[in-house]
Amino acid sequence: MKILIDTHTLFWSVDDPAKVSAVAMAAIQPLTNDVLLSAASIWELAIKVGLGKMSLSLPYRQWMEKAITDLKLMVLPVTVEYADRQSLLPPHHKDPFDRLMIAQALVERIPIASADAVFDPYGVTRIW
Secondary structure, eight states, X not given: OXXXXXXHHHHHHHHOGGGSOHHHHHHTOTTTSEEEEEHHHHHHHXXXXXXXXXXXXXXXXXXXXXHHHHTTOEEEOOOHHXXXXXXXXXXXXXXXXXXXXXXXXXXXXOOEEOSXXXXXXXXXXXXX
């Protein structure tokens, strides 16, 4: 099964695993599933670190490369198809990063590992 990992789930998985539910942690194990990381999450973390709104246990690039390697993540790029699907979403939630991940999950028909209930009104399967 494929599963998309939300930004905060990625962050917690690496720097504070106790915050990730047992169900989500089991779902994002690379031996169990193909875990996808949205390019939106890569960008979102870079922005937050750059603005000083978030700090990581390592410098950003080193942290991200280690996370991708250690969790065996496959990066899901931003495509015209995903952007188009995002443009058609109802305005339940305004966060552009979350909206892109919602569109990716809908197009790919895959669940998202996330504690964030804002995904629910879009009909995305959320694992937590």
